[in-house]
Amino acid sequence: MIEIAIVAVKSALLLFILLTACAYMTLLERRLLGKFQVRYGPNRVGPFGLLQPLADGLKLVFKESFMPAHVDVIVYWLAPAISMVTALFVYAVIPFGPEVMLFGQRVPLRLADVNVGILLVLATSSVGVYGIILGGWSSNNKYSLLGSLRSSAQLISYELALGLAVISVVLTAGSLSLVSIVEAQRRVWFVALQPLGFLIFLIAAVAETNRAPFDLPEAEQELIAGYQTEYGGFKFAMFYIGEYVAIVTMSALLTTLFWGGWWGPVLPGPVWFVLKTLAFVFVFIWLRATLPRVRHDQLMALGWKVLIPLGLLNLVVTAVIVVLRGT
Amino acid sequence: MVVEVIIFVFAALGALAGGLGVVASRLPVRNALSLLLVLGSLAVTYLLLAAQFIAVLQVIVYAGAIVVLFLFVVMLLHRQLGAMSPDRLRWQGPVAIGLSAAFLILMLLTLRFATNAAAPAPAEFGTVESVGRALFTSFALPFEVASVILLVGIIAAVVIGRPASRPVAAPPRSSAPSPVGAPRR
Numbered sequence: 001m002i003e004i005a006i007v008a009v010k011s012a013l014l015l016f017i018l019l020t021a022c023a024y025m026t027l028l029e030r031r032l033l034g035k036f037q038v039r040y041g042p043n044r045v046g047p048f049g050l051l052q053p054l055a056d057g058l059k060l061v062f063k064e065s066f067m068p069a070h071v072d073v074i075v076y077w078l079a080p081a082i083s084m085v086t087a088l089f090v091y092a093v094i095p096f097g098p099e100v101m102l103f104g105q106r107v108p109l110r111l112a113d114v115n116v117g118i119l120l121v122l123a124t125s126s127v128g129v130y131g132i133i134l135g136g137w138s139s140n141n142k143y144s145l146l147g148s149l150r151s152s153a154q155l156i157s158y159e160l161a162l163g164l165a166v167i168s169v170v171l172t173a174g175s176l177s178l179v180s181i182v183e184a185q186r187r188v189w190f191v192a193l194q195p196l197g198f199l200i201f202l203i204a205a206v207a208e209t210n211r212a213p214f215d216l217p218e219a220e221q222e223l224i225a226g227y228q229t230e231y232g233g234f235k236f237a238m239f240y241i242g243e244y245v246a247i248v249t250m251s252a253l254l255t256t257l258f259w260g261g262w263w264g265p266v267l268p269g270p271v272w273f274v275l276k277t278l279a280f281v282f283v284f285i286w287l288r289a290t291l292p293r294v295r296h297d298q299l300m301a302l303g304w305k306v307l308i309p310l311g312l313l314n315l316v317v318t319a320v321i322v323v324l325r326g327t
Numbered sequence: 328m329v330v331e332v333i334i335f336v337f338a339a340l341g342a343l344a345g346g347l348g349v350v351a352s353r354l355p356v357r358n359a360l361s362l363l364l365v366l367g368s369l370a371v372t373y374l375l376l377a378a379q380f381i382a383v384l385q386v387i388v389y390a391g392a393i394v395v396l397f398l399f400v401v402m403l404l405h406r407q408l409g410a411m412s413p414d415r416l417r418w419q420g421p422v423a424i425g426l427s428a429a430f431l432i433l434m435l436l437t438l439r440f441a442t443n444a445a446a447p448a449p450a451e452f453g454t455v456e457s458v459g460r461a462l463f464t465s466f467a468l469p470f471e472v473a474s475v476i477l478l479v480g481i482i483a484a485v486v487i488g489r490p491a492s493r494p495v496a497a498p499p500r501s502s503a504p505s506p507v508g509a510p511r512r
Contacts, residue, residue, distance in 0.1 A: 075356065116455060119383040126391025130363070133395065137356065137402050145402065152395060159391075176455055 010111055014091055022244040023053035029285050036289035063233035068140060071230070075138035080235045083131030083242030086124050090249050093117040095179045096270050098262060110179065117178040118166055121253065122159070125208065129155045131242060132217070136227035147226025150296065151210060151217030157303040158207040164311030165201035168194055168318045169257045182261030189260040196314045198258045200307050202283075205250040207303065209243065211284055213291035214299055251280030335375055342368035350423070355401040363394050380455045 027042065027049060034041025043049040067076065095110035114120055129152050136148020170176055172193055173184040181190075191198045207214040218226035228239045255261060255276040262269030264276075294302070341364055348361025366389045373382035462470050 072354070072356070075360070114379070116379050116383050119380070119387065123383050123386040123391060126387055126395075129391070129395055130398075133398055133402070134356075134360075137398075149399070149402070152399070156392070156395065 007111065014111065015088065018088060018091060018245060018248065019241065021248060022241050023057060025244050025247065025281065026056065026240075027053050028281070029288075032282070032285045033289055036286075057237070060237040061234055065233045065235070068230045070140045072138040072140075075134045077235070079131050079135030079138060080231065080238035080242070081131075082134070083128060084238040084245070086128035086131065087242040087245035087249065090121050090124050091252075093120050093178055094249075094252050094256060095182055095261060096273050098269050114177065116176045118170060118176050118181070118257075121178075121249075122163060122166065125246075125249075126155075126159060128242070128246070131239070132227050135231065135239065139227070139230035141230050143223045143225075144227050144229045147217045147223045147229070150223075151227060154207055154210070154214065154217065154299060154303075157300060158204040158307070161200055161303060161307035161311050162204040162208060164308065164315055165194075165197040165204065166257065168197040168311075168314050171315070171318050171322050174322075178256055182256055182263070185260040185263060189258065189263070191258040194258065194314070194318070196310065197318075198254075200311050200314065201254065201257065203302075203307060205254065206284065206287060207299070209246045209250055209284070211247065212288035213294050215288075215293060216296055216299060219293060247281060247284050248277065251277045251284065254280050331375055334371065338368045338371040338375070341365075342372070356398065359394055359397045359401055362397070363390055366390050366394065377452055380458050 030052075031041040031043075031049065041049070042052045045051040045055050067073070092111045093114050132151045132155070133148050136144040136146075136151070139145075169181065169190055172190055173181040175181060175184070184190075210217050217223070218228070223229070228236060231239060252273075255273060259276050260272075262273045264272035267275075345361045345364030345366075345368060349358050349365065352358050352361060366385060370382045370385040370390075373379075373385060
């Protein structure tokens, strides 16, 4: 019984932290973009603009829930929900820290240690594509449809590169469980053993989250806002939460797979995990402020002609080294 | 045990509802989504059978790739919210019902004469290790054949998708390759 209670408390806490973090990421992004562009950014609502996400959230909740004509109603409502739920679901298997003693109970700082954890992450992200495809299709709007087609083509292409980078890590660690992958990095972080894999994963992660410089699905000049053009109010907020949680997810995965997860000197494990994840969130925003958007053919060429062959090469080399070391 | 039965009932109902949706709905996108429901329910059933790896693969391969491609095609071909062309295969319905009935009878017969001696699965059943070992030892030949078939499919797709070669009599165009790979006119 007490185990179920612990899991319930952990889930609730995790959801609260994630949603808050996602709200404040919007503020962080806007403030940092302001700094990058030598202006202030939002700083009026509360001290340093800290209440801005609250104001934004309230505004979105109280907005009129409109719906364009001739939409497929069920699918139209289902799409943002899929986006948000799949994004949040991934956190069931991401480990935040080692086991700790809390109130006389051994509490592992993770929700579940599934022995195919990393595959579960990939499966969830591939289901998340449906939110985008269905949202763009059901809105009955050509910009939405084009945006969703672009987006899903991009997601499917870069999922391969992402998967290849992950397989190299799995070979190095010898396990599919995210907890064992972190345990295997006790002495050497995998970024040192898999530098190419890390780069491939980073680029593919930026493309998977539809972030600049790969934010073609929402290229304003061409497609208004892409698949979310016809969404407003809370449904828009759900898409938004899905996107920002996905950024945190990719940052957490980069930390887990390549930067040693919770390992680190002096500070306790979860603190290291959060610090590393935040560092990658900063990298995502930094990239957006620095790089111009690529063209669609460039994006596809990069994915299929550069990243996937490099990923395969990395995989072959890794496999050979693992076998040679094993004998 | 009770929990497993409850989950199984839900998964089975989901699969049945999805299957009905696949054949009954008039909107191709709804058909594809119903198929997604069937595949998801099957993944849950695999989980109940202690085959975690297969369950996750089911979601990655079928839900994550194949149904997405179905949706792509449907969305691109049926612009008006997926309106379907009139049904031209009217004999399909009765034949399908007959075949389903035959399958049901076969299943019931199997259940009736089944010996109740299913041994519990060993602990390592369905893990990545056991599936991998089986693929590369006892099932090496089918595995390799499947990969060759897939390769043939890939090559066929490349050949079909290649831009059509220009007629011989056409005057030579500028030799600079066009940036998107297809000839621009």
